[in-house]
Amino acid sequence: xxxxxxxxxxxxxxxxxxxxxxxxxxxxxxxxxxxxxxxxxxxxxxxxxxxxxxxxxxxxxxxxxxxxxxxxxxxxxxxxxxxxxxxxxxxxxxxxxxxxxxxxxxxxxxxxxxxxxxxxxxxxxxxxxxxxxxxxxxxxxxxxxxxxxxxxxxxxxxxxxxxxxxxxxxxxxxxxxxxxxxxxxxxxxxxxxxxxxxxxxxxxxxxxxxxxxxxxxxxxxxxxxxxxxxxxxxxxxxxxxxxxxxxxxxxxxxxxxxxxxxxxxxxxxxxxxxxxxxxxxxxxxxxxxxxxxxxxxxxxxxxxxxxxxxxxxxxxxxxxxxxxxxxxxxxxxxxxxxxxxxxxxxxxxxxxxxxxxxxxxxxxxxxxxxxxxxxxxxxxxxxxxxxxxxxxxxxxxxxxxxxxxxxxxxxxxxxxxxxxxxxxxxxxxxxxxxx
Amino acid sequence: xxxxxxxxxxxxxxxxxxxxxxxxxxxxxxxxxxxxxxxxxxxxxxxxxxxxxxxxxxxxxxxxxxxxxxxxxxxxxxxxxxxxxxxxxxxxxxxxxxxxxxxxxxxxxxxxxxxxxxxxxxxxxxxxxxxxxxxxxxxxxxxxxxxxxxxxxxxxxxxxxxxxxxxxxxxxxxxxxxxxxxxxxxxxxxxxxxxxxxxxxxxxxxxxxxxxxxxxxxxxxxxxxxxxxxxxxxxxxxxxxxxxxxxxxxxxxxx
Numbered sequence: 001x002x003x004x005x006x007x008x009x010x011x012x013x014x015x016x017x018x019x020x021x022x023x024x025x026x027x028x029x030x031x032x033x034x035x036x037x038x039x040x041x042x043x044x045x046x047x048x049x050x051x052x053x054x055x056x057x058x059x060x061x062x063x064x065x066x067x068x069x070x071x072x073x074x075x076x077x078x079x080x081x082x083x084x085x086x087x088x089x090x091x092x093x094x095x096x097x098x099x100x101x102x103x104x105x106x107x108x109x110x111x112x113x114x115x116x117x118x119x120x121x122x123x124x125x126x127x128x129x130x131x132x133x134x135x136x137x138x139x140x141x142x143x144x145x146x147x148x149x150x151x152x153x154x155x156x157x158x159x160x161x162x163x164x165x166x167x168x169x170x171x172x173x174x175x176x177x178x179x180x181x182x183x184x185x186x187x188x189x190x191x192x193x194x195x196x197x198x199x200x201x202x203x204x205x206x207x208x209x210x211x212x213x214x215x216x217x218x219x220x221x222x223x224x225x226x227x228x229x230x231x232x233x234x235x236x237x238x239x240x241x242x243x244x245x246x247x248x249x250x251x252x253x254x255x256x257x258x259x260x261x262x263x264x265x266x267x268x269x270x271x272x273x274x275x276x277x278x279x280x281x282x283x284x285x286x287x288x289x290x291x292x293x294x295x296x297x298x299x300x301x302x303x304x305x306x307x308x309x310x311x312x313x314x315x316x317x318x319x320x321x322x323x324x325x326x327x328x329x330x331x332x333x334x335x336x337x338x339x340x341x342x343x344x345x346x347x348x349x350x351x352x353x354x355x356x357x358x359x360x361x362x363x364x365x366x367x368x369x370x371x372x373x374x375x376x377x378x379x380x381x382x383x384x385x386x387x388x389x390x391x392x393x394x395x396x397x398x399x400x401x402x403x404x405x406x407x408x409x410x411x412x413x414x415x416x417x418x419x420x421x422x423x424x425x426x427x428x429x430x431x432x433x434x435x
Numbered sequence: 436x437x438x439x440x441x442x443x444x445x446x447x448x449x450x451x452x453x454x455x456x457x458x459x460x461x462x463x464x465x466x467x468x469x470x471x472x473x474x475x476x477x478x479x480x481x482x483x484x485x486x487x488x489x490x491x492x493x494x495x496x497x498x499x500x501x502x503x504x505x506x507x508x509x510x511x512x513x514x515x516x517x518x519x520x521x522x523x524x525x526x527x528x529x530x531x532x533x534x535x536x537x538x539x540x541x542x543x544x545x546x547x548x549x550x551x552x553x554x555x556x557x558x559x560x561x562x563x564x565x566x567x568x569x570x571x572x573x574x575x576x577x578x579x580x581x582x583x584x585x586x587x588x589x590x591x592x593x594x595x596x597x598x599x600x601x602x603x604x605x606x607x608x609x610x611x612x613x614x615x616x617x618x619x620x621x622x623x624x625x626x627x628x629x630x631x632x633x634x635x636x637x638x639x640x641x642x643x644x645x646x647x648x649x650x651x652x653x654x655x656x657x658x659x660x661x662x663x664x665x666x667x668x669x670x671x672x673x674x675x676x677x678x679x680x681x682x683x684x685x686x687x688x689x690x
Binding site for chain 1: 485486487488489508509510512513514518519521524525526527528529530535538539542543546595599
């Protein structure tokens with residue numbers, strides 16, 4: 001089955017592809033061909049049922065039969081119209097749907113394909129450079145297909161007043177189609193950015209395959225809030241890999257929300273590659289029906305005096321399944337590491353389940369590393385408390401479910417982003433009024 | 436208003452009764468105090484009246500304004516006008532006090548066939564009610580009881596009561612753990628809400644709350660039974676003699 005991917009690779013257009021990128025792609029393909037798709041025998045993918053997906057002969061997505069309009073995107077609008085936005089439809093940059101008019105001088109937000117043409121010397125030092133041997137076979141496959149995606153660069157010392165939206169749209173007719181968006185985010189020394197990366201599916205039943213990689217590099221004393229929202233069709237397969245490279249005194253905070261897809265998997269890896277670096281990783285998964293939502297995180301504490309803080313939550317209803325794996329690696333050099341990991345799952349039905357696994361590998365002796373995982377149903381007492389105030393049981397369940405989610409959403413630092421997220425979550429949980 | 440007849444309850448089927456046949460009548464406008472030592476069943480009685488799912492009623496009946504209270508779900512009891520101020524108010528991180536109060540208030544309005552209030556209109560009502568517990572609006576943006584001190588939690592219960600204006604308020608040891616200033620605020624709140632058509636049941640371990648809220652009747656609960664009833668002077672007698680002597684009285688009642 002994987003031979004079809006070689007055929008797709010061979011058919012990729014090579015015009016406009018810089019010389020240096022060809023071996024990068026080739027290495028990606030070779031790695032993927034050597035590894036093949038993971039199976040449930042692979043520890044990293046034990047709980048992620050990929051069989052149906054890997055047996056499906058996905059074809060590269062083409063343009064939708066009917067062009068996607070702003071009106072089509074309206075239900076998925078996140079944030080304010082004046083926010084800069086890069087929109088991609090079925091993997092291809094859609095400038096007519098994008099908005100990059102008011103970017104401050106020196107800030108770049110464009111498609112990777114364009115940046116490769118206009119500013120290859122800015123792209124080359126970063127693209128694929130930090131994605132190491134820990135990259136999954138899917139990330140290798142994405143590298144083989146590097147062609148388009150988002151490129152954002154905030155030059156040293158710049159702060160963006162409003163968040164930048166990246167929107168990856170799969171059209172309603174993309175059943176059986178695949179996309180491999182490749183994104184590169186460069187936040188230089190002392191620069192600050194709030195980035196919102198959204199994956200949306202316009203059709204409710206399109207069994208599409210999105211295999212995306214986002215590389216982030218953070219300069220000294222830079223600041224990034226990275227909000228990732230996956231709400232693809234509930235028939236879709238979504239595989240995402242985010243790799244973050246951090247140097248001295250940089251601050252990375254991530255909020256990763258997954259609520260779409262039949263099967264979704266997000267790997268978030270961050271490398272704290274200099275002292276006094278901080279990474280805050282928050283996540284919220286909401287599953288119902290037959291959905292499977294999988295989050296794998298890896299934090300590399302390579303250097304001393306770094307702090308990582310991680311809270312991932314899941315709300316699982318019906319027959320949905322959750323997977324969480326949180327790795328923390330502390331090198332012998334990384335003394336004074338402060339790492340805390342929490343995973344909490346709320347089960348709303350007897351048939352929902354979660355597999356959660358913390359994995360701490362600590363080789364330094366003077367560190368503070370903790371982890372904890374809880375799985376449970378809603379507590380009876382708060383439920384009774386709400387009912388004793390006249391609130392119906394179903395509504396009490398909704399409110400308490402929202403409260404469970406709100407506790408982690410509250411960690412989003414940029415107010416308008418948090419408000420928008422709140423709206424998305426409330427809509428999904430069926431709570432119409434503002435809480 | 437409230438008629439309790441021979442009420443028995445346990446913490447589950449097959450468990451021994453904690454309430455062993457309680458009978459009590461509360462009329463509109465009255466304040467009743469229920470006193471007794473720890474473990475006598477005071478809180479159980481309060482929670483059974485509010486419909487706490489942890490308890491099983493094993494006998495007797497309770498009528499509220501003629502309706503079968505025990506047949507009603509907790510939310511139906513609230514809409515009918517029964518309010519329990521919890522001994523241990525529950526923390527709900529992630530939900531603001533303002534939202535919680537408005538959601539509860541709007542349920543009452545819906546129950547009466549009135550339109551729900553939006554946050555701005557509700558704020559007008561809330562501002563009035565906040566005066567009763569001497570709070571500023573900043574407490575409304577905090578998560579429900581989350582990180583509140585013991586006294587703040589009890590004041591929050593009184594605030595809820597002020598917003599919901601129940602016909603029958605049951606205060607379950609609302610005075611315990613309060614310093615004298617907080618006690619006064621809570622007592623003033625209860626007194627401010629007193630009306631001829633409303634009634635209050637104070638469940639308390641100590642007499643001192645009754646210096647601030649004067650009861651019409653005092654009942655002594657011991658080992659799941661009401662062993663003595665009287666006027667407010669009974670509370671002073673208990674304060675002077677303690678609860679020890681009650682074991683003899685209880686034996687007399689059983690005999």
